[in-house]
Amino acid sequence: MSILEIKGVQYSYDKKKKVLRGISAQLEKGKIYAILGPSGSGKTTLLSLIGGLDEPTSGEIIYKGENISKIGLDNHRKNNVSFIFQSYNLIDYMTPIENVNLTSKLPALPVIERVGLTKEEAKRNILKLSGGQQQRVAIARALASDAEILLADEPTGNLDEDTAQSISELLLDSAHGNAQKCVVIVTHSHVLAKQADVVWHLKRGELRV
Amino acid sequence: MKGGFFMSFIHRAFLYVIRKRTKTLILFLILLVISTLVLSGISIRDATETAQLNVRQALGGVFTLDQNTGDPSKWVNTEVEGFGTRSYYGGVPLTVDLADYIMENVSSIKGYDATYINYVVPKNEDGDSLELLESEDGESGMDALLSGFGDFNSSVSAYASTNTNFNSYFAGGYIELVEGRHLVPGDTNVAIISKELADINGLSIGDTLVLQMSEYKASMMGYDAENTKIEVEIIGLFQATAKSVTSLSNWSMDNALYTTLDVVRHARPDMGDESYEHINFYVNDPGQLDNTISTIKALPDIDPTDFVINVDSSDVDSVMEPLTNMDRLIGILIVLILVVGAVILYLILANRIKERIHESGILLSLGVSKAKIIGQYLIEVALVAILAFGLSVFSSGVVAQTVGNQLLDYTLSDSVSNNSPNEIEDYDGMSIVGSDDFAPQFEGKNDLTQIQVSISATAIILLCVAGFAVICISVVLAALPILRLKPKEILSKMS
Numbered sequence: 001m002s003i004l005e006i007k008g009v010q011y012s013y014d015k016k017k018k019v020l021r022g023i024s025a026q027l028e029k030g031k032i033y034a035i036l037g038p039s040g041s042g043k044t045t046l047l048s049l050i051g052g053l054d055e056p057t058s059g060e061i062i063y064k065g066e067n068i069s070k071i072g073l074d075n076h077r078k079n080n081v082s083f084i085f086q087s088y089n090l091i092d093y094m095t096p097i098e099n100v101n102l103t104s105k106l107p108a109l110p111v112i113e114r115v116g117l118t119k120e121e122a123k124r125n126i127l128k129l130s131g132g133q134q135q136r137v138a139i140a141r142a143l144a145s146d147a148e149i150l151l152a153d154e155p156t157g158n159l160d161e162d163t164a165q166s167i168s169e170l171l172l173d174s175a176h177g178n179a180q181k182c183v184v185i186v187t188h189s190h191v192l193a194k195q196a197d198v199v200w201h202l203k204r205g206e207l208r209v
Numbered sequence: 210m211k212g213g214f215f216m217s218f219i220h221r222a223f224l225y226v227i228r229k230r231t232k233t234l235i236l237f238l239i240l241l242v243i244s245t246l247v248l249s250g251i252s253i254r255d256a257t258e259t260a261q262l263n264v265r266q267a268l269g270g271v272f273t274l275d276q277n278t279g280d281p282s283k284w285v286n287t288e289v290e291g292f293g294t295r296s297y298y299g300g301v302p303l304t305v306d307l308a309d310y311i312m313e314n315v316s317s318i319k320g321y322d323a324t325y326i327n328y329v330v331p332k333n334e335d336g337d338s339l340e341l342l343e344s345e346d347g348e349s350g351m352d353a354l355l356s357g358f359g360d361f362n363s364s365v366s367a368y369a370s371t372n373t374n375f376n377s378y379f380a381g382g383y384i385e386l387v388e389g390r391h392l393v394p395g396d397t398n399v400a401i402i403s404k405e406l407a408d409i410n411g412l413s414i415g416d417t418l419v420l421q422m423s424e425y426k427a428s429m430m431g432y433d434a435e436n437t438k439i440e441v442e443i444i445g446l447f448q449a450t451a452k453s454v455t456s457l458s459n460w461s462m463d464n465a466l467y468t469t470l471d472v473v474r475h476a477r478p479d480m481g482d483e484s485y486e487h488i489n490f491y492v493n494d495p496g497q498l499d500n501t502i503s504t505i506k507a508l509p510d511i512d513p514t515d516f517v518i519n520v521d522s523s524d525v526d527s528v529m530e531p532l533t534n535m536d537r538l539i540g541i542l543i544v545l546i547l548v549v550g551a552v553i554l555y556l557i558l559a560n561r562i563k564e565r566i567h568e569s570g571i572l573l574s575l576g577v578s579k580a581k582i583i584g585q586y587l588i589e590v591a592l593v594a595i596l597a598f599g600l601s602v603f604s605s606g607v608v609a610q611t612v613g614n615q616l617l618d619y620t621l622s623d624s625v626s627n628n629s630p631n632e633i634e635d636y637d638g639m640s641i642v643g644s645d646d647f648a649p650q651f652e653g654k655n656d657l658t659q660i661q662v663s664i665s666a667t668a669i670i671l672l673c674v675a676g677f678a679v680i681c682i683s684v685v686l687a688a689l690p691i692l693r694l695k696p697k698e699i700l701s702k703m704s
């Protein structure tokens with residue numbers, strides 16, 4: 001059963017250059033969706049529209065039967081989706097625990113330990129962690145959220161191969177494990193895409209499965 | 210579910226203030242400097258306003274009612290056998306009844322003193338002329354000239370007064386009562402003399418003086434000096450608080466005496482039925498002077514053409530001028546500090562928020578509302594401001610007192626150097642009080658050398674209201690350009 005439906009979504013900058021041309025798709029819980037495509041094909045834009053960071057020029061994003069514009073984009077971002085960015089996007093004056101607490105309504109430490117950080121590392125300043133550790137914190141923040149959809153934009157783009165692999169496993173687990181989240185990953189990595197349940201190719205603003 | 214571990218914007222604000230110590234310290238110091246300057250400015254302005262009020266209440270407002278002797282139609286010529294024509298002023302005399310009528314009908318007047326000055330020879334009970342005090346300046350040319358006029362240089366100034374409480378010299382603080390009591394309405398055969406004169410003649414309260422016309426003058430005018438003698442009891446002693454000079458040392462303030470018009474009239478029968486020369490009226494607040502004078506002129510039993518009303522605001526003006534200048538200066542400074550402070554604060558907060566575009570984007574992507582992001586920034590600044598404003602209460606106490614006194618020094622020296630010679634008559638460094646040719650002239654008296662500055666609760670409330678208003682406006686204005694963007698645009702800027 002779909003949790004989110006994309007219905008005829010179009011997006012253009014300044015109503016001139018069309019980035020997305022009437023995209024329709026359905027997302028289900030417990031599945032990983034990988035969006036592949038060349039740079040400028042609209043991958044990140046599509047992710048932003050699903051996550052309520054922007055509004056489509058036309059068409060609808062429907063979450064559990066309701067247009068997210070009606071839910072309110074703030075509410076949608078707060079309750080329905082969580083993000084993982086390539087640049088981690090952690091708040092630098094907070095510890096990993098505090099960063100996770102930005103979204104978590106439950107104790108943060110177990111989640112942080114689950115993504116592979118120690119208790120001591122969980123209390124350090126974010127800037128004193130490596131890139132891989134910071135991305136783990138970002139994943140922990142996304143996992144700790146109640147949101148059923150996890151949106152990841154190039155989550156392994158800045159990481160070495162080993163770290164990227166362990167991050168991929170965490171994302172797989174969040175969809176196929178107990179959490180049963182719907183995970184949408186924008187990536188250039190074919191390795192990561194191969195592990196997805198569904199792979200979308202975005203080319204010239206059009207989506208092909 | 211909203212509770213649990215979910216971090217509130219207030220918690221985030223606390224974390225930022227604590228973790229970003231350098232930024233917090235810089236903001237704290239800037240807010241401390243601005244708030245200290247604003248609070249000092251407000252406190253100094255309050256102090257000058259209080260000082261102005263105190264001065265006005267202490268000095269009061271004075272105006273003098275004189276006969277309109279400049280109007281030729283008021284003069285009457287009569288033929289006196291053997292002497293030819295004698296002219297006298299025929300207008301309404303200045304009497305106690307007139308003064309009482311005005312007092313009863315004009316509520317803003319707090320008191321009056323009707324005065325008349327003449328010259329009498331004071332003697333002790335044994336009939337010996339009192340030893341008089343020499344002026345510090347030594348014998349003037351006039352003294353030497355009068356030494357050949359018999360007992361004329363034993364005469365002293367005799368002020369007929371109805372109430373020395375409101376006498377211009379007493380009320381102006383140029384002389385003060387140091388023993389005994391003031392001369393008040395209803396007194397008869399009493400006198401107040403200077404303590405110095407009393408001391409060198411061995412006189413004290415309760416002793417008797419004999420006043421009379423000078424024998425030289427009496428013989429010239431065909432009076433028997435013996436018949437002009439009148440006994441008065443010393444009821445008070447005064448002391449000068451300011452230096453005075455006079456043309457004749459025997460008519461100096463140190464030798465002068467205050468008594469009643471009946472006594473002067475008895476000792477000087479040559480003055481005939483002359484009325485008082487001036488009536489000094491005192492109002493509680495100089496600000497009420499114009500209204501009071503208008504009311505008097507409109508009284509049904511007063512013909513305004515009979516009198517001349519002169520307003521003497523020199524005492525008040527000399528003290529008020531530096532305070533008014535200072536009040537104006539401080540007003541401008543407060544506005545400048547507020548404007549410059551608000552601009553500096555806005556620039557700092559705008560820069561601070563611009564630097565945090567990354568954080569704003571992250572929070573927006575996590576579903577934190579724009580209102581809560583602004584709320585966090587506001588609380589951060591408010592937390593620092595509370596500390597800075599709190600500390601400024603102490604720092605501004607020191608700054609305000611120091612700056613206030615320095616500004617007062619500046620405005621005092623400025624007002625002295627700016628005095629127009631037409632406004633205050635200067636005579637060898639003395640400002641003239643009183644217009645009688647032979648009346649003593651006192652040095653200008655200005656006790657205002659410092660103001661008492663205190664930090665009032667009102668000033669603190671004013672600072673907090675203005676400060677937090679500026680902070681709110683600055684934060685909102687600074688955050689608007691960022692928060693007007695869509696989260697995706699902010700995240701694009703981040704990347």
